[in-house]
Structures are given as C-alpha cells and as structure tokens.
Amino acid sequence: xxxxxxxxxxxxxxxxxxxxxxxxxxxxxxxxxxxxxxxxxxxxxxxxxxxxxxxxxxxxxxxxxxxxxxxxxxxxxxxxxxxxxxxxxxxxxxxxxxxxxxxxxxxxxxxxxxxxxxxxxxxxxxxxxxxxxxxxxxxxxxxxxxxxxxxxxxxxxxxxxxxxxxxxx
Amino acid sequence: xxxxxxxxxxxxxxxxxxxxxxxxxxxxxxxxxxxxxxxxxxxxxxxxxxxxxxxxxxxxxxxxxxxxxxxxxxxxxxxxxxxxxxxxxxxxxxxxxxxxxxxxxxxxxxxxxxxxxxxxxxxxxxxxxxxxxxxxxxxxxxxxxxxxxxxxxxxxxxxxxxxxxxxxxxxxxxxxxxxxxxxxxxxxxxxxxxxxxxxxxxxxxxxxxxxxxxxxxxxxxxxxxxxxxxxxxxxxxxxxxxxxxxxxxxxxxxxxxxxxxxxxxxxxxxxxxxxxxxxxxxxxxxxxxxxxxxxxxxxxxxxxxxxxxxxxxxxxxxxxxxxxxxxxxxxxxxxxxxxxxxxxxxxxxxxxxxxxxxxxxxxxxxxxxxxxxxxxxxxxxxxxxxxxxxxxxxxxxxxxxxxxxxxxxxxxxxxxxxxxxxxxxxxxxxxxxxxxxxxxxxxxxxxxxxxxxxxxxxxxxxxxxxxxxxxxxxxxxxxxxxxxxxxxxxxxxxxxxxxxxxxxxxxxxxxxxxxxxxxxxxxxxxxxxxxxxxxxxxxxxxxxxxxxxxxxxxxxxxxxxxxxxxxxxxxxxxxxxxxxxxxxxxx
Numbered sequence: 001x002x003x004x005x006x007x008x009x010x011x012x013x014x015x016x017x018x019x020x021x022x023x024x025x026x027x028x029x030x031x032x033x034x035x036x037x038x039x040x041x042x043x044x045x046x047x048x049x050x051x052x053x054x055x056x057x058x059x060x061x062x063x064x065x066x067x068x069x070x071x072x073x074x075x076x077x078x079x080x081x082x083x084x085x086x087x088x089x090x091x092x093x094x095x096x097x098x099x100x101x102x103x104x105x106x107x108x109x110x111x112x113x114x115x116x117x118x119x120x121x122x123x124x125x126x127x128x129x130x131x132x133x134x135x136x137x138x139x140x141x142x143x144x145x146x147x148x149x150x151x152x153x154x155x156x157x158x159x160x161x162x163x164x165x166x167x168x169x
Numbered sequence: 170x171x172x173x174x175x176x177x178x179x180x181x182x183x184x185x186x187x188x189x190x191x192x193x194x195x196x197x198x199x200x201x202x203x204x205x206x207x208x209x210x211x212x213x214x215x216x217x218x219x220x221x222x223x224x225x226x227x228x229x230x231x232x233x234x235x236x237x238x239x240x241x242x243x244x245x246x247x248x249x250x251x252x253x254x255x256x257x258x259x260x261x262x263x264x265x266x267x268x269x270x271x272x273x274x275x276x277x278x279x280x281x282x283x284x285x286x287x288x289x290x291x292x293x294x295x296x297x298x299x300x301x302x303x304x305x306x307x308x309x310x311x312x313x314x315x316x317x318x319x320x321x322x323x324x325x326x327x328x329x330x331x332x333x334x335x336x337x338x339x340x341x342x343x344x345x346x347x348x349x350x351x352x353x354x355x356x357x358x359x360x361x362x363x364x365x366x367x368x369x370x371x372x373x374x375x376x377x378x379x380x381x382x383x384x385x386x387x388x389x390x391x392x393x394x395x396x397x398x399x400x401x402x403x404x405x406x407x408x409x410x411x412x413x414x415x416x417x418x419x420x421x422x423x424x425x426x427x428x429x430x431x432x433x434x435x436x437x438x439x440x441x442x443x444x445x446x447x448x449x450x451x452x453x454x455x456x457x458x459x460x461x462x463x464x465x466x467x468x469x470x471x472x473x474x475x476x477x478x479x480x481x482x483x484x485x486x487x488x489x490x491x492x493x494x495x496x497x498x499x500x501x502x503x504x505x506x507x508x509x510x511x512x513x514x515x516x517x518x519x520x521x522x523x524x525x526x527x528x529x530x531x532x533x534x535x536x537x538x539x540x541x542x543x544x545x546x547x548x549x550x551x552x553x554x555x556x557x558x559x560x561x562x563x564x565x566x567x568x569x570x571x572x573x574x575x576x577x578x579x580x581x582x583x584x585x586x587x588x589x590x591x592x593x594x595x596x597x598x599x600x601x602x603x604x605x606x607x608x609x610x611x612x613x614x615x616x617x618x619x620x621x622x623x624x625x626x627x628x629x630x631x632x633x634x635x636x637x638x639x640x641x642x643x644x645x646x647x648x649x650x651x652x653x654x655x656x657x658x659x660x661x662x663x664x665x666x667x668x669x670x671x672x673x674x675x676x677x678x679x680x681x682x683x684x685x686x687x688x689x690x691x692x693x694x695x696x697x698x699x700x701x702x703x704x705x706x707x708x709x710x711x712x713x714x715x716x717x718x719x720x721x722x723x724x725x726x727x728x729x730x731x732x733x734x735x736x737x738x739x740x741x742x743x744x745x746x747x748x749x750x751x752x753x754x755x756x
Contacts, residue, residue: 062482069478069479
C-alpha cells in the first residue's frame with residue numbers, strides 16, 4: 001500500500017444547524033490545509049435541527065482519517081461517515097447549464113440533452129437552461145458537449161451522497 | 170428554586186459561582202460594564218486585575234495548570250478580545266482548560282463596525298476548542314455550563330463566550346449546572362479493554378521498552394501521575410517525558426531518563442531511537458519530539474494512549490492506539506498486568522539498562538563553570554539545589570532559559586511546572602506566575618525568564634505588586650534573544666540579525682520602580698547569596714542574573730536530524746551532524 005497515494009473521498013457530516021457551524025467546518029479544512037473539491041449543506045432534520053454537510057475531499061491514507069478525526073472534534077458535529085470507505089453509496093450532483101445558441105445548434109443541444117436525460121427548464125429564442133443530474137463525470141461530460149454549441153454558463157450543486165441499502169449514517 | 174429570572178450579567182456571575190469559580194482574571198471595558206457591576210455586588214468571586222488582557226489569559230493558564238481547575242478570564246470587546254487571542258492559542262496547543270468571557274457590542278450593532286467591535290467568534294474560532302456568541306439571556310446559563318463542560322472534559326482547551334452588552338442587561342431564566350446535558354459532545358473516557366490487554370501483552374514481552382509520557386498525564390489529574398508511577402515501577406522500565414509532562418513521574422527516580430526531544434537528554438533520545446516497544450502516554454509525537462519523521466524510532470512497536478482521536482496517527486503511525494483518559498486506561502493496564510501476572514524479561518531488561526547506562530555516562534548535561542562569568546546552567550543548578558525543599562512552582566518564558574530550566578530543575582510532582590510548550594509564547598511566564606501564586610499564596614513561585622521574554626509582559630509586575638504577590642523573577646540575562654542567537658550561530662553563519670537586545674532597562678531599577686526588590690548578580694561567587702536573598706525576601710523580587718552571552722543549549726537534535734544524531738556540548742566543532750537545507754527550512 002502506498003501511503004502517499006491521493007484518493008478522493010466523500011464524507012457526510014451531521015451537524016447542529018446553528019450559527020457559524022459551516023465556518024467551523026470550512027475553517028478546519030483551510031486551517032489544516034485540507035482540500036475541498038465540493039461542499040453542500042442544507043438542513044435535513046427539523047425536529048433535531050440538524051444539517052447535513054457533504055464534502056468531497058482528497059488526501060492520502062494518513063490524511064483522510066485525520067480529516068475525520070478533526071471533524072469529530074468539532075463540538076456541534078453529531079455524526080460523520082466516510083461514504084467512500086463505509087460500503088457502497090450513491091452519489092448525485094445537479095447542474096444548471098445555460099447555452100446560448102441558434103438554428104441547427106438548438107436541435108443539437110436538445111438531442112444531447114435527451115441522451116443525458118437533461119430537462120430544459122427555461123428557453124428563449126436564443127437560449128436554453130438545462131437541468132442535468134447524475135454522477136460528477138456525467139455532469140462534466142454534458143457540460144463538455146454543450147460548450148462547442150455556444151456561450152455557456154454552468155452552475156453545479158456539488159455532490160450529495162447516501163449509503164446504498166437500509167443502512168444510515 | 171431551580172429556575173430564576175435574572176439579568177444576563179447576574180446569570181453569568183451565578184453560573185460562575187455554581188461552577189465553583191473562586192477567582193477570575195480580567196480587565197474591564199465598555200462592553201463588560203454590567204458584568205463588572207455584578208462582580209462589585211458580590212463577594213464569592215475574587216477578580217484579579219491584570220495590566221493587559223494577554224496577561225489575563227496566561228495568568229488563568231498558570232492558575233489552571235497549577236490547580237487542575239479551569240482558569241476564568243473576563244475581558245472587554247474589540248481590543249480586549251484580540252489581546253486575549255495569543256493566550257487562547259497558547260491554551261489550545263497546551264490543552265489548558267480556560268473559560269474566556271468577552272464583551273461584545275449590543276446585538277443590534279453587531280456587523281456595524283461599532284466602537285470596539287471585533288468579530289470575536291470569527292477571530293477566536295481556530296484558537297479555541299469551541300466558542301459561543303450568546304444572543305439571548307435565556308441561552309446564557311446553558312451556554313455557560315456547557316462551556317465549562319467542554320473546556321474541562323476530553324482534551325481540555327479554551328472556550329470563548331462572547332457576550333453582547335444588551336444580553337447582559339436582558340432578563341432571562343437561570344438554570345443550574347446539573348440540568349445541562351450535551352447532545353453531540355461526548356468524549357471517550359474508558360479505553361477499549363481488548364486493546365489494553367493487547368498492549369499489556371506487548372509491554373510485558375518487550376526487550377527494550379520505554380515509556381514516553383506527556384502533558385496528557387498532567388491534564389488527566391494527579392491520580393494519572395500516581396498510576397503512571399506505579400506502572401513504571403511495576404515494570405522496571407525506563408521513562409522519558411516531554412516538556413509538558415515533566416513532574417508526572419518523579420524526575421529524581423533512577424528510572425527517569427529526563428526529558429526527550431530537541432533538547433532532551435542523550436540517554437532519552439537514544440533509548441527512544443533504539444527501543445522495541447514504545448508506550449506513549451498522553452503525548453502527541455510533535456515535531457520537537459520526533460526530529461526527522463522517517464528516522465523516528467524505526468524498530469519499535471508503538472502504543473499510543475490519548476484522549477483525542479485526532480492525535481492518533483497524525484504524525485507517526487502507531488501500532489496500537491488506545492483512545493481514552495490516561496488515568497482510566499493506566500488503571501485498567503495495571504489491573505490487567507496484575508491479573509495476568511505479567512513478568513518482564515529480566516535478562517533483556519538488564520542488558521537494556523546497561524545500554525542506557527552507557528548513554529548516561531556521556532553525562533550530556535555536564536558543563537564547565539570556569540572563571541567569574543556565570544554559566545546559565547550553573548545558575549539553574551544552584552536554583553534547583555537551594556529551592557528543591559520548598560513548596561515550589563516554576564513558570565518560564567520561552568527560549569534558552571526555558572530549556573535549561575527543563576534540564577536542570579527537577580520535578581517530582583505534577584502541576585509544579587508551567588511553561589508554554591506548544592505555542593512557545595514569550596511573555597507567558599510572568600503572568601502565569603501571577604496565576605500560580607494566586608492559587609498558592611504561600612508557595613515559592615519562580616518565573617525563570619530571559620531578559621528578552623520578560624519584556625513582553627513586564628507590565629504584569631504592576632499586578633504582582635497590587636496583590637502583594639511574592640513572585641520571584643529569575644532572569645538569566647545574556648543580552649540576546651538566546652535561542653534565536655543560537656540558531657543563527659548554528660544555521661545562519663553566526664549572522665546575528667536583530668537578536669541582540671539593545672537598550673535593556675536597568676532591571677534592578679525597573680523592579681524598584683514597580684515597588685519590588687531588585688537584585689543583580691554578575692559574579693559566580695555571589696550566585697548562592699543572591700538566590701538565598703531572593704528566597705528570604707518577603708514579597709516580589711526580581712533577580713537580574715548576568716550570564717555567559719555565548720552559551721548554547723545542548724544536547725540538541727538539529728532540525729531535520731534523527732534522535733541518534735545529537736549535538737553534544739563537548740562535540741568538537743564540525744563533528745556533529747550537518748544541518749541539511751531541508752532541515753534549515755524547519756522551524
């Protein structure tokens with residue numbers, strides 16, 4: 001096993017939905033020099049007032065357990081799961097992709113969207129906004145295909161993920 | 170009466186009283202006036218007025234470290250809070266339980282760039298274990314009690330509570346401490362018994378074992394130190410301690426190899442390097458201890474007991490981690506050791522001790538006191554000799570004097586030694602001595618200082634005089650920032666860039682100006698008399714001990730070198746290991 005090989009991990013964190021909690025998590029990553037590839041956060045439990053943060057990060061086999069342990073030290077953190085390590089999980093990301101195009105290219109854009117099961121959620125005579133959902137690579141591939149068709153604007157949510165099966169974190 | 174309606178300020182003071190707080194260190198200002206008003210109206214809590222907020226936190230650290238109780242600080246908003254930041258960072262790195270109450274501008278002014286406003290929770294977030302901004306008086310009691318719980322349990326640390334001025338006036342309900350429970354913060358106290366059994370097996374089977382203990386033993390409490398001592402004596406194994414752990418095991422015991430690390434003893438570092446089983450107890454493998462990571466104790470199985478899971482495998486990969494409180498884990502270890510009737514390998518142990526004896530015979534702390542110029546090591550050896558029978562507490566500043574104090578003073582009990590280990594804060598020692606002396610009014614409290622460090626919080630002399638504290642300040646004056654000068658000599662071609670202390674004050678007159686006694690000593694023959702006079706003089710005394718300007722701290726593991734590549738004082742020039750360019754880049 002090469003200790004220094006860098007791997008991508010998706011980490012789910014349940015936190016108290018309180019003032020400053022995101023700053024604590026983000027500050028921990030910047031202060032200790034950890035990488036954040038994407039981060040999503042929203043309240044998921046009204047009764048407990050919990051938010052769920054999904055972080056995609058990279059690091060070697062020393063760093064990833066360190067990230068988990070450091071997150072565990074934060075007082076408002078309830079649960080942490082390294083979804084990459086703890087068995088299979090499903091991941092999704094959504095993107096809104098605006099494409100400015102006319103004529104033939106509009107037909108092409110719609111055909112691509114159909115293949116990627118992207119939905120047009122807004123359109124004018126000169127533009128579309130597509131909603132595309134999937135794993136990162138699919139979203140990336142769709143964006144890459146739209147790019148040659150015209151000026152585009154991309155907005156991505158970052159990854160959300162849960163374990164497969166009945167197991168929760 | 171479980172629930173009572175009172176003002177925010179009353180709730181804060183009531184919480185402190187119910188938490189058993191007897192003394193707080195602070196400095197008033199606009200945003201904490203309601204709190205100071207409440208302090209004025211009561212007699213349970215004593216307030217110690219420092220001269221700068223940084224001093225308040227270090228004083229609280231000295232108080233906490235010498236008593237095992239949390240230290241409490243009260244400062245105002247803006248500059249009051251920002252001045253406290255260094256102390257908070259210091260307490261975080263050395264795991265000292267501190268509750269720091271900071272005033273804040275009224276809630277409707279927050280974010281408005283109001284007078285004396287600073288984003289205190291933002292600024293202190295990375296230098297505290299946790300922090301709170303309280304926006305309603307009804308949250309106050311819960312937050313106060315929770316803060317004490319967080320600061321003092323698990324791996325202790327500083328907690329800030331930011332208190333807007335309007336919340337201090339607002340009415341709210343008080344709840345007593347026992348009604349507060351924490352939802353997510355639950356530190357692990359007991360160690361995993363299976364791992365403990367495995368560890369005992371490994372320890373019993375060791376041929377070249379060593380205990381390596383740290384500040385976690387002190388933090389765990391006097392009981393932990395007692396059980397550690399019991400376990401070490403039961404096994405007959407050698408033990409070395411970090412700077413922060415001195416006193417957990419009696420330094421005068423023959424099983425003690427002294428301190429390890431960058432300026433540790435030759436025997437301790439070589440034993441660490443050559444051991445086959447290392448038992449790390451409440452220490453964290455920091456860079457001052459390990460030296461070059463890839464050459465750190467290459468052939469040992471490592472057991473690591475730590476209450477903080479993030480300390481495990483952070484710098485050094487260990488074979489057997491045990492997460493839990495040191496006292497609890499060691500207690501279980503002793504039980505298992507006894508129930509399994511473990512017997513160490515006597516023959517192996519004897520040959521291990523004879524290897525250690527050979528390293529010891531290098532006598533790595535020996536020095537030559539020749540002529541009239543006082544060697545700093547000599548001054549501290551005499552200080553040790555003349556104060557060892559006193560009820561003594563030592564604090565230090567940071568630098569050469571700190572390392573010499575660690576090497577030449579002997580600590581046989583925990584909580585007697587207060588130094589800034591992790592952050593290395595010059596200016597720590599004088600206010601820390603204030604805190605220690607407040608906690609132990611009749612004890613002999615000595616701040617071993619350098620002439621550069623002492624200037625960083627010299628204003629606390631005034632605090633010392635206000636409360637008639639008999640603090641002794643023992644300055645080893647070499648007219649240099651000694652440790653900076655030493656590194657410049659060893660690693661930067663003796664180019665002493667800005668490390669000479671120009672225009673030093675006349676310390677004797679300075680002491681007198683504050684109302685203390687000042688003594689100067691510049692001849693080796695007068696050292697004993699000077700120290701005796703210092704001890705015998707009631708009240709605060711400052712000793713200006715003029716010492717050899719060129720003396721360096723040895724032994725030394727140069728940065729980037731391994732434990733078995735130490736520089737010793739009697740090495741001929743050029744004989745020690747070269748400092749690599751990579752090593753030079755390390756701090």
